[in-house]
Amino acid sequence: MPFSAGHQPPLPTGRRVPIPIVPAHLRAPATTAPSGADGPRGTRRRVVLTATVAAVAVLAIAAAFVVRASSGPGPDDVVREFFAALSAHDPTRLLADPCQDNPLCGPDALRAGYQAPQDVTIGNDTGTSTDRNVAVTYTLGGRRFTDLVDLRSTRRGTFGGRDWFMTSWPGATLTLPDQTPAPITLAAAQLPTRQPQPRPATMWAPPGEYTLTRPATTLLLAVQQQVTVTSGPPITLNPGTTLAPGITETVERLVHDRIDACATKHSFSPTLDATARGWHSCPMTYLEQYAITDDPTWTVQRYPTLHLEPAADGAITVTTTNPGQAAIRYRWTTSVAEPRTWTDATDTIDLTVTGQVTAPNGTPEWQPA
16 A cells, blocks of 8 residues: 555564654754763763762871871881980880889889990881881990890771880890898899799899999998890899908807807817707717716817808808817726726817808807807
């Protein structure tokens, strides 16, 4: 059928064809968008995208500033502050784990008798972002020393910086004496006085030159020593002991007086003390060989030669290097009834003494062993 107004053309069989819903003459004319634009919706999309990128950039910059602002001192700064605290003689600023219950970390412990390291120089700083090793060189007593300080860091929060802290501290471990006759002072800190234990007492000391002092006692001289502390093996504090002037003569007189007092006793085994240890209070004894004797008499012929050794607790140990000699005289008899016939007897024995001299009340006392 020929095409005419009011009639639709025939549909092709077996083919898809578009069928407009609105006739072409009824559709609005199409508008052409300006070149490079996609209308109001595209403009809004670009504005939002630009604002988002700008906000992300601002946040990134702000985060960088926050991280930088919240970061603590760096590894070099931590080491530098450690030695600055020593130079200021202020151990309360050290913030070192070994300072816990340490007399050298008291507020006034380094105010006197202490020389801090000089000419401190921070050297190589090597390691990772979490673990560092810092070399530091300093002068003590005219000599240069180099320590290696280990540090570790921790992050504070998501955007927080890193806090650095030492895991090894410059200085050395001090081994303290088991006993001391008087309190020991190191710098301005008094060290603990302790009794012997299976394990010796130890404490940490930061680098520096220390003055060790111990006051005099009745028996011993005062002590003053210089102790140089750097990083290295433990240092054993050994103040030493020196007899006070005149003590040797005093001890010899005490021993001689004791022997003389024993010689006045008319006994084969004289004793001066009524205590359980009185058996050893006199250095002479003689084995009776006869059943019947009279009272013996003693004569000191030579005093023993003594050796005096100051002990760690401040007492003086006395031993004999050359025995003395004493003579005993007595009479013996085998007669049971009177009149008896007496026989004179004489013999000599060695005099050997051992013991200690102490001064519990400020006066030397001889204590035979």
